[in-house]
Amino acid sequence: MSVTSNNAASDKAASDKAAGKGPGRRRRPTIHDVAREAGVSRGTVSRVLNGGHYVSPAAADAVNAAIRKTGYVLNRHARSLITGRSGSAAFLLTEPQEKFFEDPNFNVLLRGCTQALAAHDIPLLLMIAGSHEEQRRLVRYVSAGHVDGVLLVSSHTGDPVAERLVTSGIPVVMCGKPMGHTTRLAHVAADDRDGARQMVRHLLATGRRRVATVTGPLDTPGGVERLAGYREVLAEAGLPADETLIAAGDYSRAGGAAATAELLAGRPDLDALFVASDLMAQGALAELARSGRGVPADVAVGGFDDSAAALDSRPQLTTIRQPWDRISAEMVRLLLDQVGGADTSAVILPTDLVVRDSA
Amino acid sequence: MSVTSNNAASDKAASDKAAGKGPGRRRRPTIHDVAREAGVSRGTVSRVLNGGHYVSPAAADAVNAAIRKTGYVLNRHARSLITGRSGSAAFLLTEPQEKFFEDPNFNVLLRGCTQALAAHDIPLLLMIAGSHEEQRRLVRYVSAGHVDGVLLVSSHTGDPVAERLVTSGIPVVMCGKPMGHTTRLAHVAADDRDGARQMVRHLLATGRRRVATVTGPLDTPGGVERLAGYREVLAEAGLPADETLIAAGDYSRAGGAAATAELLAGRPDLDALFVASDLMAQGALAELARSGRGVPADVAVGGFDDSAAALDSRPQLTTIRQPWDRISAEMVRLLLDQVGGADTSAVILPTDLVVRDSA
DNA sequence: TTCTCTACTGTGAACGCTCACAGATCCCGC
DNA sequence: GCGGGATCTGTGAGCGTTCACAGTAGAGAA
Numbered sequence: 092m093s094v095t096s097n098n099a100a101s102d103k104a105a106s107d108k109a110a111g112k113g114p115g116r117r118r119r120p121t122i123h124d125v126a127r128e129a130g131v132s133r134g135t136v137s138r139v140l141n142g143g144h145y146v147s148p149a150a151a152d153a154v155n156a157a158i159r160k161t162g163y164v165l166n167r168h169a170r171s172l173i174t175g176r177s178g179s180a181a182f183l184l185t186e187p188q189e190k191f192f193e194d195p196n197f198n199v200l201l202r203g204c205t206q207a208l209a210a211h212d213i214p215l216l217l218m219i220a221g222s223h224e225e226q227r228r229l230v231r232y233v234s235a236g237h238v239d240g241v242l243l244v245s246s247h248t249g250d251p252v253a254e255r256l257v258t259s260g261i262p263v264v265m266c267g268k269p270m271g272h273t274t275r276l277a278h279v280a281a282d283d284r285d286g287a288r289q290m291v292r293h294l295l296a297t298g299r300r301r302v303a304t305v306t307g308p309l310d311t312p313g314g315v316e317r318l319a320g321y322r323e324v325l326a327e328a329g330l331p332a333d334e335t336l337i338a339a340g341d342y343s344r345a346g347g348a349a350a351t352a353e354l355l356a357g358r359p360d361l362d363a364l365f366v367a368s369d370l371m372a373q374g375a376l377a378e379l380a381r382s383g384r385g386v387p388a389d390v391a392v393g394g395f396d397d398s399a400a401a402l403d404s405r406p407q408l409t410t411i412r413q414p415w416d417r418i419s420a421e422m423v424r425l426l427l428d429q430v431g432g433a434d435t436s437a438v439i440l441p442t443d444l445v446v447r448d449s450a
Numbered sequence: 451m452s453v454t455s456n457n458a459a460s461d462k463a464a465s466d467k468a469a470g471k472g473p474g475r476r477r478r479p480t481i482h483d484v485a486r487e488a489g490v491s492r493g494t495v496s497r498v499l500n501g502g503h504y505v506s507p508a509a510a511d512a513v514n515a516a517i518r519k520t521g522y523v524l525n526r527h528a529r530s531l532i533t534g535r536s537g538s539a540a541f542l543l544t545e546p547q548e549k550f551f552e553d554p555n556f557n558v559l560l561r562g563c564t565q566a567l568a569a570h571d572i573p574l575l576l577m578i579a580g581s582h583e584e585q586r587r588l589v590r591y592v593s594a595g596h597v598d599g600v601l602l603v604s605s606h607t608g609d610p611v612a613e614r615l616v617t618s619g620i621p622v623v624m625c626g627k628p629m630g631h632t633t634r635l636a637h638v639a640a641d642d643r644d645g646a647r648q649m650v651r652h653l654l655a656t657g658r659r660r661v662a663t664v665t666g667p668l669d670t671p672g673g674v675e676r677l678a679g680y681r682e683v684l685a686e687a688g689l690p691a692d693e694t695l696i697a698a699g700d701y702s703r704a705g706g707a708a709a710t711a712e713l714l715a716g717r718p719d720l721d722a723l724f725v726a727s728d729l730m731a732q733g734a735l736a737e738l739a740r741s742g743r744g745v746p747a748d749v750a751v752g753g754f755d756d757s758a759a760a761l762d763s764r765p766q767l768t769t770i771r772q773p774w775d776r777i778s779a780e781m782v783r784l785l786l787d788q789v790g791g792a793d794t795s796a797v798i799l800p801t802d803l804v805v806r807d808s809a
Numbered sequence: 810t811t812c813t814c815t816a817c818t819g820t821g822a823a824c825g826c827t828c829a830c831a832g833a834t835c836c837c838g839c
Numbered sequence: 840g841c842g843g844g845a846t847c848t849g850t851g852a853g854c855g856t857t858c859a860c861a862g863t864a865g866a867g868a869a
Contacts, residue, residue, distance in 0.1 A: 119595070121855055132819045137857060145817055164594035168536070169855035171527035173824045182576070198557070205576050209584070214596075216573045217541070217564050225568070235523035236478070237573075344762060403703060405736075480825055491849045496827060504847055528825035532854045812869075819862080826854085833848075839841085 203419025262429035286442035287320025299363035347371025391450035406448035562778025621788035645801035646679025658722035706730025750809035765807035
């Protein structure tokens with residue numbers, strides 16, 4: 092860059108550099124400069140920088156004053172070199188499909204994690220590894236200790252990246268319940284199954300009896316769990332879990348519409364529809380309108396997520412709120428715990444029914 | 451870890467602090483281990499790692515073989531400590547409002563930048579600084595050299611962060627044309643004005659004469675430029691630029707609907723509507739439908755962005771495509787150029803008219 | 810007094826890499 | 840034969856921090 096050769100000056104100028112600043116930019120102050128300014132040793136400055144234990148109040152004050160005066164900023168590379176910790180975390184997306192990136196839930200999660208980590212002064216590296224080649228490079232990068240931990244977002248089953256990261260010994264926290272994993276994997280998930288139960292109970296409580304469902308992809312935990320909750324409630328109500336009442340979606344609006352069309356074709360008599368995501372529910376609403384059915388008059392519709400889509404829909408969607416802010420906060424907490432040496436653990440957070448106009 | 455038995459450790463470790471290695475985790479191989487394995491010096495390994503200039507083919511082969519054998523991975527902290535470069539870049543969002551994060555364009559941009567940088571093996575740090583406090587901390591962090599450059603996304607005028615970063619000497623590339631900045635600022639933008647011109651010309655070409663517009667926020671370059679393009683074309687067509695044909699939106703669906711309602715109230719005779727974003731255009735379509743007007747029969751509607759919303763709408767939106775993939779690629783290119791010592795520069799990329807059903 | 814314990818401070822030695830420099834070797838033209 | 844450039848290689852000397860350790864001083868106990 093511009094001024095790479097300024098170390099020539101630091102040689103002698105270091106001793107009396109008070110006056111010696113020429114035209115160029117000054118060398119960044121180091122812990123040494125702070126120590127000299129404060130009249131203490133490097134060690135003491137370092138101790139202040141790392142929590143201030145075993146430092147006298149007078150020394151700490153002098154160091155802090157010197158830091159302000161010199162404009163000192165810690166060099167994280169030097170620290171990382173010796174501690175072996177990077178002071179950063181990765182947000183890892185192992186999705187071949189781009190669609191996931193456009194999922195509004197993903198945004199909220201990413202934002203939440205970024206800010207939760209920022210509160211600890213830990214920057215978040217965003218990494219996307221769709222292809223196998225990218226995944227290999229990434230596992231290598233992460234295993235090399237360039238980040239202290241990984242927040243993993245991967246909806247599909249048996250993600251090999253998760254396994255490889257865990258066995259390489261790096262702290263990992265996954266979003267959503269892991270499927271088909273042998274190793275123990277820390278994770279944070281919303282209680283999908285209970286959310287589904289709440290919604291289907293609500294639909295039954297409004298007097299509906301032919302409740303259909305549009306599921307999420309059945310290779311994702313959300314898809315499986317929400318369907319399971321649906322089945323449980325039908326069973327406990329003594330209603331038949333008829334396969335003609337179940338159609339698979341893909342979390343997209345178009346997929347929701349298609350699945351709804353399929354359901355209506357097979358079961359024109361259905362009077363309620365539990366759709367496993369708000370976006371799909373939007374598609375369902377469009378399809379129901381096309382078929383001339385009123386919502387909620389003819390068919391009650393329940394969504395899932397409580398995303399922006401729920402409020403944008405007409406009628407506004409009755410849905411299940413996922414506590415994304417708490418999910419991201421818990422993911423970060425679990426990750427930092429793990430970095431600090433704690434054992435892996437899991438957190439399941441409750442979901443809430445939000446009643447609006449569609450059911 | 452892998453089962454590479456780097457027994458070579460006995461070599462040196464025997465002399466200094468050998469005894470301590472029980473069954474615990476093995477020390478990561480360093481450049482030193484590679485050098486020993488390859489039968490060359492550290493310097494030669496380092497040269498191979500950094501492009502391989504002034505290295506004999508035989509030595510290079512030996513080094514590469516040794517790297518594979520030992521499973522060596524470069525320690526970036528050690529490199530950064532001496533080079534003063536971090537090998538990472540930041541994606542910086544200085545938005546107080548969360549809405550921006552839900553903008554589909556943002557997703558595409560973030561994704562594109564992440565991948566363009568990944569091709570150079572440069573991880574992207576995501577940083578969000580809404581509050582002043584966060585911005586201060588962030589400028590400090592970045593100025594301390596923890597990242598080599600910043601991709602700045604900030605739609606509003608006179609962002610103080612941009613100024614401070616530029617004056618601190620760190621490479622910055624902004625997305626969108628900077629407004630109200632005194633310092634020169636590298637940036638990449640779509641040709642908003644020309645996009646607006648194309649759309650309005652298209653609307654006129656279909657015979658419309660009372661063309662209204664819903665603008666973006668007028669403290670954003672997109673808002674200003676698209677309105678300017680609209681005005682230019684009306685002027686060149688000899689049509690009056692009536693203020694009753696102009697209403698301000700906020701890039702949200704609801705805002706688009708509200709602005710459209712306002713326009714319809716003042717100018718019930720309008721026969722075309724240029725809406726400065728697809729999301730707002732969706733709101734406009736809803737409002738037009740509510741007022742009983744057919745699209746495009748009664749009112750032709752043109753959007754902007756060519757986002758997923760354009761295809762989801764009914765009728766599908768005629769819109770202006772922003773080349774987001776090229777924008778992110780150019781932002782990364784400009785940033786790396788600047789890191790490499792090039793002067794700041796700007797790139798304006800062309801936009802394309804995409805004709806669908808709404809106009 | 811003397812000994813020990815605690816609170817605090819300073820000092821070398823790393824951490825793993827790059828960089829400048831000094832040698833070494835080869836090839837070319839004279 | 841020689842000088843001189845290009846190519847290749849090895850060797851200290853750091854980069855800025857933390858860590859282990861040695862040391863000092865003061866308080867309390869013996």
